Structure formats: C-alpha cells, structure tokens
Amino acid sequence: MTQVIKTVGVCGAGGTMGAGIAIVAARAGFETVSYDLKQETLERAASQTAGFFGKSVERGKMSGVERDTVLARMSTTTDLGALAGCDLVIEAVFEELGIKQQLFRDLNGVCAEHTILASNTSTLSITEIASACGREDRVVGMHFCLPAQLMKLIEMSPGMNTSQQTFDTAWAFAEQAGQTPVKTQDKPGFILNALLVPFNNDVIRAVEAGVATPADIDAAIKTALGYKMGPCELLDLIGLDTQLRLCEAFYPVTLDVRSSAPPLLRRMVAAGHLGRKSGRGFFTYENKAMFGG
Amino acid sequence: MKYSIVKIGDSRSFADGDAFITGAVKEANVVIYLGAFLSPGSHQVDETKQAILIELDTECLGVHTGESAGEEGGNVIGFARYRNGDDPPADLVELVRQPHTAQSVIDAAREVFEGAGLQVVVSADQAGRIIDRLVRPKYNAALRFLDEGLASAKDMDLTCRLGLGYPDGPIERVERGDLARHYDITQSLFETYGTPGFAPARRAIVAHERKRRGKED
Numbered sequence: 460m461t462q463v464i465k466t467v468g469v470c471g472a473g474g475t476m477g478a479g480i481a482i483v484a485a486r487a488g489f490e491t492v493s494y495d496l497k498q499e500t501l502e503r504a505a506s507q508t509a510g511f512f513g514k515s516v517e518r519g520k521m522s523g524v525e526r527d528t529v530l531a532r533m534s535t536t537t538d539l540g541a542l543a544g545c546d547l548v549i550e551a552v553f554e555e556l557g558i559k560q561q562l563f564r565d566l567n568g569v570c571a572e573h574t575i576l577a578s579n580t581s582t583l584s585i586t587e588i589a590s591a592c593g594r595e596d597r598v599v600g601m602h603f604c605l606p607a608q609l610m611k612l613i614e615m616s617p618g619m620n621t622s623q624q625t626f627d628t629a630w631a632f633a634e635q636a637g638q639t640p641v642k643t644q645d646k647p648g649f650i651l652n653a654l655l656v657p658f659n660n661d662v663i664r665a666v667e668a669g670v671a672t673p674a675d676i677d678a679a680i681k682t683a684l685g686y687k688m689g690p691c692e693l694l695d696l697i698g699l700d701t702q703l704r705l706c707e708a709f710y711p712v713t714l715d716v717r718s719s720a721p722p723l724l725r726r727m728v729a730a731g732h733l734g735r736k737s738g739r740g741f742f743t744y745e746n747k748a749m750f751g752g
Numbered sequence: 753m754k755y756s757i758v759k760i761g762d763s764r765s766f767a768d769g770d771a772f773i774t775g776a777v778k779e780a781n782v783v784i785y786l787g788a789f790l791s792p793g794s795h796q797v798d799e800t801k802q803a804i805l806i807e808l809d810t811e812c813l814g815v816h817t818g819e820s821a822g823e824e825g826g827n828v829i830g831f832a833r834y835r836n837g838d839d840p841p842a843d844l845v846e847l848v849r850q851p852h853t854a855q856s857v858i859d860a861a862r863e864v865f866e867g868a869g870l871q872v873v874v875s876a877d878q879a880g881r882i883i884d885r886l887v888r889p890k891y892n893a894a895l896r897f898l899d900e901g902l903a904s905a906k907d908m909d910l911t912c913r914l915g916l917g918y919p920d921g922p923i924e925r926v927e928r929g930d931l932a933r934h935y936d937i938t939q940s941l942f943e944t945y946g947t948p949g950f951a952p953a954r955r956a957i958v959a960h961e962r963k964r965r966g967k968e969d
Contacts, residue, residue, distance in 0.1 A: 604915045612914035639914055641907040650903050650911040654922065657949070658890045671882050673756045675873035679882040682844040682871040683834040685919040690886075715890060 461628040462573060468545035470552055472535070473500025476579060477551035479607030482508055484549075484610075485532045487636040492542055493535045499604045501535040501723070508533065511608060515560050540569050545662040547632055549601060550581040554708070555687035556587060563592035575625050582708040586618035595620035599629045602649055603638075611639040614649040647712045648705075656705045657717035659697075660724070662690040666741070667723040673741035674697040691741035699727050702719060753863045754780040755805075761787030765807055765833035765841055772868045778959055782860050792816050795828070803860040804828045810884070810940045813848045813877045827853030829861050833870070834883050837929030846881045847874045879944035880937070888938050888950065894922035895953035931959030 467484040471477035472493030481504075485491040491698035495501050512526045521529075534541075542548055548570060550562055563576050570576070576598045577587050589598035600616030613633045617626045633640040643649040650654060666673055677689020694702055727733075727740065734740030755775040763786040776784070781802040785795045789809035793816050798804065804827055806816050813830035830848030834930045835841040844922055845865045849858055862872045872947050875881040880888065909921020935956035942950040952960070 515816045570937075610915065612911060614911065614915075639910070641903060641911050643907070643911075644901060646902055649910050650897070651915045653897065653902070654890055654893060654908075654912065655916065657893065658886065661886050661889055661949070665882065665885060668878065668887065669876055670878050671873060671875045675875070676882055678871055679834075679846065679873045679875075680886070681846055682873075683842045683883050684887070687917045715949075716947060717893075 460574070460624060461631045462546065462624065464489065464575075464628065464632045466492065466545045466547075467632075467742065468492045468494060468542035470494050470542075470548060470550040470566075471540075473497060473504045473552070473744045474551060475603060476603065476607055478504035478508060478606070479609075480549055480551055480579065480603055481533060482511060482544075482608040482664065483603070483636050483638065484530050489532070489632075489636070489690040491533045492541055492545060493533065494537070494539060495535075496537060498535075498546050499536055501537070505533075505535060539565055542566065543569050544573065545574055547575045547577060547629070549577040549579060551603075554580060554582060554704075556583050559583065559588045560590070560592065563588060563598065573597075575599060575629060577629055579603055582648055582705060584618070584647070585616050586620065589618045589620060596622040597625050599625050600645060600649070601629060602651070602652070603634065611637070612651075613638045613640045614651060615640045616643050616645045616649055618645050641677035647709050652705065652709075656702070656709055657715065658719055659690055659694055659702055660706065660719070660721050662694070663721040663724050666691070667721060695740035695742055695744075698736055699724060699733045699740055703728050753782060753860060753866060755782040755784055755864050756780040757784045757786055758795070762791035763787050763807055764789075764809065764835055775868070782864055784864070785847070788816065790914050793818075797828075800826060801827055803857045805861055805864070806830050808832045808848060810879075810937055812879060813850060817850070819850075822851050825850035825854070827854070827857050829853055829857050830877065831861065831865070832881065833947075836925060837933055839928065839950050843870050844883070845870045845872050846883065847872060848877050848881060849874055876950050880941050884941065886942060887928075888934065889936060891922050891926040892938060892949060892951070892953040892956070895926065895955045898923060899954055931956045932963040935960035 461530050467489045469477050469481045472481050473495035481491050481493045493501060516523050516526050523728050548566055549585045552558055552562055559578060566576055578585060578600055579602055581602050585600035589595040598618055599621050602614040603613050604610035615630055630640050673691035677691050680686050680689050703724055706718055709718040731737055732739045735744055754777050756779055783801055786807050788795060788806045789811060795804060795806055806828060808830045817828050832846050833841045834844040841957040847861050865872050894908055905923040909924045912918045912921040935952045938950055938952040
C-alpha cells in the first residue's frame with residue numbers, strides 16, 4: 460500500500476541538482492517547495508527554472524498556460540519549517556554524511572509524521588544518513604542523474620530500516636513524475652557510480668601507464684562501444700577534483716583498489732588541471748570549446 | 753596506399769570477401785598478415801618493407817617480434833580490429849607500437865586503415881591494449897554485482913543506458929560477446945597485471961568450465 464504524495468519539498472534547491480529535481484516534481488503536477496539556505500541561490504535557480512520552461516514553450520513541448528500553471532506550483536523558502544506540510548522531502552545538499560544526517564534530524568523535527576525523507580546521495584549509505592534521524596523507516600535513497608530535468612533514471616535504494624510502504628510510495632512517486640526508477644541495494648555508488656568511478660580510474664591509470672593518449676582512448680571507446688562521450692572528455696566535464704572526492708568517499712569503504720585515486724589524478728588536481736571548469740584537464744579548453752588533446 | 757595480404761589463418765578483423773581484402777595487391781611495400789595470431793612469429797622478416805602489419809588477438813606484439821630490453825621496434829606493427837565476441841567488427845583499429853617503432857611505420861599503417869574508412873588509434877604494446885584493458889574490469893565488476901544482488905541484470909543494463917547514454921549495458925554486452933571468451937581475455941590480463949579487477953568473474957569461470965566440458969549454452 461502506498462501513501463498519496465501531493466506536496467514535495469526539495470532541500471538544496473538552489474543548486475543544479477536540487478533545482479532539476481524541483482522541476483521534475485512541479486512538471487508532474489506536485490506542489491513543490493524549494494528550500495535552500497540563501498535566498499539569492501533560490502532566486503538564481505528560480506530564474507533558471509523559468510528559462511527552462513520558457514524554452515519548453517518555444518520548442519512546443521508545453522503551452523504558455525501550462526508553463527504558468529507549473530510555475531505557480533513552485534514556491535521557495537529559506538525556512539525549513541515551511542516544509543512541514545510536505546508528503547515527501549528530497550534532499551540534494553552537499554555530499555557530506557554529517558550535513559545530511561543533521562538535515563534529516565532537523566526535518567524530522569518539523570515534518571508531519573507521515574512525511575518521507577529521500578536522499579539524492581550518489582555515494583553515501585542511505586542507512587547511515589537515516590541513522591538516528593528519528594524516522595529511519597521513512598527514509599529512502601532516490602539518486603537522480605544530472606541534469607535531473609532531462610534524465611529519466613532514478614536509482615532507488617532502501618536503507619536497512621526502510622519500510623516497504625516507504626519504498627513503494629517513493630517508487631510510485633518516481634513513476635508518477637515520469638521517471639524510470641531502478642532498484643539497487645544500499646551499497647557505495649549504487650549501480651552507476653559503482654561502475655563508473657573505478658572505470659574512470661582505470662582510464663586515468665592507462666594514460667599514466669602510457670598505453671595511449673587521452674584523445675586516442677576517447678576515440679577508441681566511442682568507436683568501439685558507441686559511447687556518446689569519451690571517458691577523458693567525461694572526466695573533464697565531471698571535474699578531476701570531483702573524481703578525487705568520489706575516490707576518497709569510495710575507497711575507505713570498499714577497499715577496492717580500482718576505486719583508489721590514481722597518482723596522476725592527485726597530481727592533476729594539485730596542478731589545478733581540473734577539467735573544463737579550470738580550462739585544462741586531459742584536454743585544454745578555450746572559450747569553453749574543446750580544441751585538442 | 754597499396755598493401756598486400758598474407759593469410760595465415762581466419763581473420764577476426766576482416767571476413768573473406770571483405771572489400772579490404774579484395775582491395776589488396778600482389779606485391780606492395782606494406783604487408784598485412786591476417787590471422788597471424790594463430791601462428792605467432794610466422795611472418796617474414798623483411799626490413800626493406802615500409803611496414804609489416806601483424807593481426808593480433810589478445811597476445812602482445814612482442815610475442816611475434818621478440819623483445820630487447822625496451823629497445824624493440826622495427827618495421828613491424830600490430831593491429832586488431834575491435835570485435836565483441838561474434839558481433840560484426842567495429843570500425844575501430846587499435847595499432848600496437850613498440851617503444852622504437854618508427855613514426856613512418858605507424859603513419860603507413862594508419863593510412864591503410866583510414867583509407868578503408870576505419871578509425872585508427874595507437875596503443876602501446878601492453879596487455880589488453882586500450883579497450884580490453886578498460887572494459888574487462890568493468891564487466892567483471894558488473895558480473896560480481898549481479899552475484900551479490902546489487903541489482904538485477906536488467907536494471908544494471910538499463911541504468912547504464914539511461915544514466916550514461918550507453919547503447920547497451922555491461923551484462924548484455926559481455927554475455928553477447930561470450931562469457932567464455934571474456935574468461936580467456938581476463939585470464940590473460942590477470943596473468944599479466946595480477947590485480948583483482950582483471951581476475952575472471954565467477955560467471956566467466958563457469959562459462960569457461962562448461963565450454964571446456966563441451967556443455968556450451
């Protein structure tokens with residue numbers, strides 16, 4: 460049996476992921492309350508959201524009336540107490556266990572008894588995030604993919620204490636929101652990052668071992684496997700510093716050597732070669748356009 | 753660029769009758785040994801040729817040429833057209849160079865294959881070259897996750913298609929490419945590198961055992 464979800468709260472809605480999740484919920488007809496610590500980040504996200512829906516109208520994906528109706532369902536707040544009436548609150552705050560645990564404890568204090576708390580974590584344990592929040596049975600993992608408003612996939616993970624009703628309700632919400640949920644165990648990286656993070660490290664090690672140039676590795680992977688983007692290009696997009704953070708989150712938990720940070724990755728981050736964001740990673744970028752390896 | 757072909761055995765890169773094979777001439781400065789992996793070292797050493805191209809399977813080029821304390825590399829270059837099991841060959845050719853392979857040899861090989869409309873990349877003579885070195889540990893991990901119950905095969909494949917935009921997922925791909933073949937490749941990689949990621953996954957070991965006992969699925 461599932462609960463009825465009418466109102467959805469999103470914590471960290473001033474960020475890229477949170478704003479995307481809010482779009483997904485509002486577009487599907489749910490009243491959506493966007494929460495963040497700073498009003499200016501919420502205003503920036505609201506402006507980007509209006510721009511996104513504006514483009515949807517231009518492209519004929521929705522009418523102007525529909526856009527206005529969706530935007531009218533969306534509100535913003537810097538007051539956590541404003542999430543009290545939500546049936547489901549999805550957090551997309553900074554990827555740090557202590558921050559997420561504290562947020563869930565605070566939400567437990569303000570939300571209704573039936574409110575389900577969902578975490579968009581990509582690396583942390585749902586069970587650990589839920590621990591000691593006071594409603595461990597009503598916590599579930601819902602990992603959206605970037606950009607959430609375009610990507611259909613959600614990795615759904617029950618924690619050790621998650622009730623079946625909670626999981627089923629969150630799953631039903633995902634489907635109602637037009638997403639494609641897949642079920643995974645509560646393990647580091649779930650499916651996506653558990654496969655991708657070590658693979659990306661293998662790529663970095665291959666570059667370091669002189670197997671091939673980043674350009675040739677990307678060309679090989681795209682041609683042989685049909686990937687849209689080569690792994691070096693993807694790492695530059697993700698950010699080498701982000702990859703390092705992922706390694707540092709995974710390796711101590713899994714002790715899988717493939718998840719440990721390759722020496723070249725550490726050197727690139729120390730040198731400021733972070734990828735697109737710094738203008739140089741495996742490739743160099745000028746005016747945001749990639750021009751060579 | 754003109755090239756001649758010597759057929760040692762059946763090629764994994766080009767089927768009989770392929771335009772690349774029919775486009776060969778009788779005598780040329782570039783000589784391609786198809787199916788050379790079936791008989792390592794069987795090519796004719798001829799330093800007057802611009803380039804001698806040896807078709808590889810999973811073995812290193814050094815198996816054919818011999819090695820010399822990092823000084824190896826003459827006019828012989830390895831190549832393999834990537835192929836997942838019995839899928840049609842992809843448009844990728846991995847050229848395999850040795851430390852002292854001349855650039856002119858690489859350029860000649862590149863010209864021959866690019867002339868056939870193929871994408872050419874250059875790899876050092878290391879086990880697994882680019883593709884197998886990178887994808888086989890991922891397939892092993894996916895097979896292990898399946899055993900451990902992380903998710904169903906269908907959901908793992910769907911996740912990779914939807915979340916990463918891959919045309920297929922790791923389980924469907926490795927199974928289509930033949931788990932016993934995956935065993936052969938990963939066993940060879942594991943012998944070389946010795947790291948756990950290359951060790952054949954349990955399901956690959958099972959497939960290998962069944963094949964060995966004549967009980968192919």
